[in-house]
Each structure stands twice: as structure tokens, then as C-alpha cells.
Amino acid sequence: MPHVVLLGDSIFDNARYVPDRPCVVQQLRDALPAEWSATLLAVDGHIVVDVVRQLAKLPADATHLVVSVGGNDALGASGLLREPALTVGEALVMLHERLAEFADEYADMLRTVRATGKPVAVCTVYDAIPGMGTAERTGLAGFNEAVLRAAVAAGVPVVDLRLVCTADVHFSPLSSIEPSHVGGARIADVIARLVTTHDFGTGRTTVYV
Numbered sequence: 093m094p095h096v097v098l099l100g101d102s103i104f105d106n107a108r109y110v111p112d113r114p115c116v117v118q119q120l121r122d123a124l125p126a127e128w129s130a131t132l133l134a135v136d137g138h139i140v141v142d143v144v145r146q147l148a149k150l151p152a153d154a155t156h157l158v159v160s161v162g163g164n165d166a167l168g169a170s171g172l173l174r175e176p177a178l179t180v181g182e183a184l185v186m187l188h189e190r191l192a193e194f195a196d197e198y199a200d201m202l203r204t205v206r207a208t209g210k211p212v213a214v215c216t217v218y219d220a221i222p223g224m225g226t227a228e229r230t231g232l233a234g235f236n237e238a239v240l241r242a243a244v245a246a247g248v249p250v251v252d253l254r255l256v257c258t259a260d261v262h263f264s265p266l267s268s269i270e271p272s273h274v275g276g277a278r279i280a281d282v283i284a285r286l287v288t289t290h291d292f293g294t295g296r297t298t299v300y301v
Contacts, residue, residue, distance in 0.1 A: 093127050093128065093129065093153075094124075094125075094127065094128045094129070094155045094156065094287070095128070095129045095130070095131065095151060095153050095154050095155045095156070096120065096124065096128065096129070096130045096131070096154075096155070096156045096157075096158060096283070096287055097130070097131045097132075097133055097150060097151065097154045097156070097157050097158070098116070098117055098120070098130065098131070098132050098133060098134050098158055098160070099133050099134055099143050099146050099147070099157060099158065099159045099160075099161070099205065100134040100138065100143060100146075100159050100160040100161035100215070101134055101135065101136060101137065101138045101139070101160065101161050101163060101164055102134070102135075102136035102137065102163075102269075102270050103116070103134070103160040103161075103163065103215065103218075103253070103270075103271060103279070104116050104117060104132060104134035104158075104160055105132060105134045105135055105136045106136075106264070106270050106271050106276060108136065108266075109264040109266045109267050109270040109271075109272075110264060110266075110271075110272060110273045110276065111266075113272075113273035114273060114276070114277075115273075115276065116132075116271065116276040116279055116280055117130055117131070117132040119273075119276050119277050119279075119280035119281075120280040120283055120284060122280070123277075123280045123281050123283075123284035124284050124287075124288070125288065128287075128288075131151055131154070133146040133147075133149055133150070134146065134160065134161075137164060138161065138164065139161065139162075139164045139165045139168070140161050140162060140165055140194070140197045140198050140201050141197055141201065142161075143159060143161055143201050143204075143205065144201065144204050147204065147205065147208065150208065154208075154210055155210060155211070156210060156211050156212075156213070156287045157205055157208065157210045157211070157212045157213070158212075158213045158214070158215070158251070158283055158286075158287070159201075159202070159205060159212065159213070159214045159215065160214070160215035160251075160253070161201070162194070162198065162216075162217045162235050162236075162238075162239055163217045163218075163269065165194055165197075165235065166194075166217060166231070166232050166235045167269070188234075191234040191235065191237075191238060194235060194238055195238035195241065195242070198238050198239060198242050199238075199242045199245070202214065202242050202243070202246055202248070203246075206246060206248070211287075211290075211292035212246075212248045213248055213249045213250065213251060213283070213286055213287070213290070214239060214242075214243050214248055214249075214250055214251070215239075215250070215251040215252075215253050215279075216236045216239050216240065216250060216251070216252050216253050216254055217232060217235060217236055217239070217253065217254075218253040218254050218256070218257045219232050219233070219236070219254050220254070220257060220258045220259070220262070220263075221263060221268050221269055222260045222263055222268045223268055236254070243297050244297045246297075247294075247295035247296060247297055248297060249286055249290050249292075249296075249297060249298045249299070249300060250297060250298070250299045250300065251279070251282050251283060251286060251300050251301075252299050252300070252301050253279065255301040256275075256278050256279055256282055256301055257271060257275040257278060257279070261274050261275075262274055262275030262278065263275060282300050282301065285300065286300045
């Protein structure tokens, strides 16, 4: 039977941020057809390089892998926004160096995930987080560019969370960077539609929203 496995960070592992409400993996189970199942391997706080360790626990009967990771990498790089720079150009060069490192890490991770031979989909990092400033959103765009480039190069479909979670209600009141049960339901619905309808054999990147 089809078995979806969620890899990555707290976008999927959000149970602690939605107490007394269904978390993303439970919402995905509810959204999938009755014969499908879903397993959570994503871990709150993990970054791109941690996904390979998550694969060590991959169930033998897994049929589809969905990855949502990169937000914590971007968060870890946010200190760059407070670094002094003499010009805008100098600041962009500093940001580029970190983005280039992330792009390499993400591409390596995606190659490893695809090496399992399972159909793979990835997610962008949402940017409508309440209270997020213009500088943070601009910097985050570079991380999402790296995700999209890797996805297109690999020919895997993408869930564009920037267009899925767009309102304050989609984010947890306990932590504004995590999905609420409302946002989680939207994420789960898109993933369920992707894995049940996408033709992975084409090797084409389709964006799902």
C-alpha cells in the first residue's frame, strides 16, 4: 500500500505547537485515501544536513518521500543581517557566500534522498510569517531560490509553501514560525493531492499550491 514519509523539520514535526489539535502528519493521514499511510521522520530543529540521518529510519515499505527543510538554515544565517557592510553590494556578497553553501548542502541532500529510488517531492520555506521583516523576507528569497533550482535540476515536484500558508491564522500562536492546525491542514491537503496525482515518471517539476 502507498506509504508517504515526511522528512525535514518542524513544518512537519509541529505537534508541540498545536496542543489538543491534529498535527501535520495526522492531518495528512486524514487527507490521504483510506489505503494510504503516512509516517513522520522530520524532527523539530533539524537542518538540511540532518535529513540524511533521518533516512536511516526510513520504513522498508515507504513509497513516497516529501521533504520540508531549510527554514532553520535560514534562521541560523539571519545574524548576517546584523553584520556591518560599507555598501549594499558588500552586504549582498556576504549573503551570497552563505546562500552558495546552502545551495550545495541542499543539492547534496536531495541527491541522497533521491538515491533511495522513491518518488520525492520538496517544499519551499514559507515567508508570510507574522512579524517577519522586509530584510528577513528578502534574504529568505535566496534560500528558496536554491530549493527551486535543486528541485528543477532533479525534476521533482514542489509544494510552494509561500503560496499555501499566507495568513496569520496559518501560523501557530505558540511560535509564529510553525504551522498552526489551520496551516497544517492546508499543507497536508496539498501534499495529499501531489502524491496521489503527480506523474513522477515524467521527471518534470510541477509546483503545487
